[in-house]
Amino acid sequence: MAASDGRKGRPWRRLREQVLREEPTCRYCQRRPSTVVDHIRPLSKYPQLAHERSNLAGACRPCNTSKHDRPAPGRRARPASSPLRW
Numbered sequence: 001m002a003a004s005d006g007r008k009g010r011p012w013r014r015l016r017e018q019v020l021r022e023e024p025t026c027r028y029c030q031r032r033p034s035t036v037v038d039h040i041r042p043l044s045k046y047p048q049l050a051h052e053r054s055n056l057a058g059a060c061r062p063c064n065t066s067k068h069d070r071p072a073p074g075r076r077a078r079p080a081s082s083p084l085r086w
């Protein structure tokens with residue numbers, strides 16, 4: 001177990017760097033590089049998740065600013081079956 005020293009200094013900054021390192025590509029479009037860290041659940045509703053790694057995703061700025069309140073990525077609700085192929 002790595003000793004955690006996240007209590008001193010600026011834990012957010014460390015966490016942010018960690019997220020960008022782990023998710024160098026935007027989680028939403030998976031094309032552009034991540035430049036910002038997005039809170040999957042909005043801070044306004046879940047302030048306690050501000051520093052929760054599982055609530056953070058690497059994102060590019062366009063996605064980050066356009067996301068608003070979409071559901072969390074990775075659990076995209078797809079139509080059960082869409083036989084729309086002709």
Ligand SMILES: [Zn+2]
Pocket residue numbers: 026027028029030031032059060061062063064
């Ligand atoms: Zn993106």
